[in-house]
Amino acid sequence: MAKKRSKSLGGRVITLEHSSRLLKSNPLGDPYVRQLDIWLPPQYDQGFSRGRGKRFPVLFDLVGYTGSGKSHTNWKNFEENLPERAARLIHEKKMGGCIIVFPDCFTALGGNQYINSSAIGPYADYLIKELIPFVDNELRTLASRDHRGCFGKSSGGYGAMLHGMRYARHWGAIANHSGDAYFDFVYRCDWPNTLDCLAMHRRRKRKTGMLDVLREQTGCKEGYDDGRVRRFLDYIWRTERLSNTEVLTLMSLAMAASYDPDPESPNGFRLPFNLETGEIIPSRWKEWLKHDPVNLVSRYKKNLRTLNGIFIDCGWHDQYRIHYGTRILSKRLSQAGIKHRYEEFPDNHSGIDYRMDRSLPFLYRALK
Numbered sequence: 001m002a003k004k005r006s007k008s009l010g011g012r013v014i015t016l017e018h019s020s021r022l023l024k025s026n027p028l029g030d031p032y033v034r035q036l037d038i039w040l041p042p043q044y045d046q047g048f049s050r051g052r053g054k055r056f057p058v059l060f061d062l063v064g065y066t067g068s069g070k071s072h073t074n075w076k077n078f079e080e081n082l083p084e085r086a087a088r089l090i091h092e093k094k095m096g097g098c099i100i101v102f103p104d105c106f107t108a109l110g111g112n113q114y115i116n117s118s119a120i121g122p123y124a125d126y127l128i129k130e131l132i133p134f135v136d137n138e139l140r141t142l143a144s145r146d147h148r149g150c151f152g153k154s155s156g157g158y159g160a161m162l163h164g165m166r167y168a169r170h171w172g173a174i175a176n177h178s179g180d181a182y183f184d185f186v187y188r189c190d191w192p193n194t195l196d197c198l199a200m201h202r203r204r205k206r207k208t209g210m211l212d213v214l215r216e217q218t219g220c221k222e223g224y225d226d227g228r229v230r231r232f233l234d235y236i237w238r239t240e241r242l243s244n245t246e247v248l249t250l251m252s253l254a255m256a257a258s259y260d261p262d263p264e265s266p267n268g269f270r271l272p273f274n275l276e277t278g279e280i281i282p283s284r285w286k287e288w289l290k291h292d293p294v295n296l297v298s299r300y301k302k303n304l305r306t307l308n309g310i311f312i313d314c315g316w317h318d319q320y321r322i323h324y325g326t327r328i329l330s331k332r333l334s335q336a337g338i339k340h341r342y343e344e345f346p347d348n349h350s351g352i353d354y355r356m357d358r359s360l361p362f363l364y365r366a367l368k
Contacts, residue, residue, distance in 0.1 A: 010042030062152030069102030114159025181325030309366030
């Protein structure tokens with residue numbers, strides 16, 4: 001629903017430039033010097049003199065696939081961007097002042113999952129080893145994990161969940177909006193369309209008549225690319241207009257590059273399905289499932305128990321069926337005795353930034 005925009009309630013966005021040592025040799029050739037938008041709350045400039053002033057908790061916003069930090073600080077028609085939302089929540093006394101950081105983690109594959117991958121780059125390390133100390137050094141933060149959190153939606157929600165699991169010594173609380181989970185349900189159904197799209201970049205055109213499948217699948221076994229993935233990527237990188245099918249295909253490849261990187265393979269990653277026959281490759285799919293949050297709760301339950309807050313939500317009309325995954329995730333957290341808040345709401349996967357009215361105050365209370 002269109003919403004009348006509220007007047008400015010203070011705070012300001014600054015832009016810092018950060019040169020990343022870790023991203024300098026990333027395999028996709030993506031920029032390693034990146035702009036970092038940061039929102040400072042209205043209270044940041046109050047009472048500041050002679051280098052002294054109040055320090056603030058910090059939130060890192062991990063945006064979803066195809067997004068970047070600036071997509072949440074840019075002007076939006078008929079609704080609030082995230083700085084405006086945070087300012088309103090502070091004005092309404094639903095939360096206190098905090099610093100919000102908007103990393104740029106976009107890649108040539110449309111994004112990443114905020115984990116380390118030899119096929120994409122070390123984006124988990126980029127966040128925790130470079131951006132956290134960079135922000136703490138540049139601004140008046142409460143520079144400890146108990147005052148630092150991360151949140152995100154979709155791929156960003158997945159990233160927040162994985163960081164809470166694997167890197168809890170850096171984060172005190174997390175919020176996961178509709179984050180990828182239950183890969184058997186959420187991702188497998190995308191691959192038939194992905195394979196059809198990639199087939200358009202097959203080297204030999206199909207002909208009516210007899211087909212030698214054993215010959216045609218040469219190069220596709222064990223998750224290898226027979227060339228069609230590379231040709232698809234080359235096409236994507238030179239075109240200026242992508243169809244929805246092409247974006248979803250690129251997303252499937254970004255997931256493969258995240259979950260099953262292999263420096264010895266074409267393109268630096270393996271595929272979970274035979275490109276020609278569509279057969280699932282169990283050994284490759286097993287690598288994906290190692291990154292599924294529903295399978296990681298028991299492994300990381302000690303880390304999860306140290307968090308001061310875990311917020312998870314999902315719409316029960318999510319078009320990617322992620323609500324089934326978040327339900328399983330909540331169930332397994334409960335079975336492991338891990339305190340968390342799980343909410344559902346009557347909406348789908350798109351246009352749900354308004355749910356941050358729930359998560360941001362939750363995170364502030366956990367981190368103040």
